[in-house]
Amino acid sequence: MKLTRPIVIGVTCIVAAVVFAAPAGAAAPAGGGCAAFGLNVADLATTLGAAFGATASAVATSAPAAFPKGVVGPEQAALCG
DSSP states (O other): OTTHHHHHHHHHHHHHHHHHHSOTTOOOOTTOOOHHHHHHHHHHHHHHTHHHHHHHHHHHTTSTTHHIIIIIHHHHHHHHO
């Protein structure tokens, strides 16, 4: 799958931008998120490689808002308290 690498790179860049844009010790933004969540996503993207992008793409296209509701929201709740 040729689009997997760009998806992984894109997700990693977005996560890095969010993590490094927030000063250390800052409160979580209104939409959720924290350094632990960003680091978890970066670790998954690095560890799983192409499978990470393929899985994210499959979930994201499975239903409207499936990725934010089924993956991002629960992971943020677990990691960001």
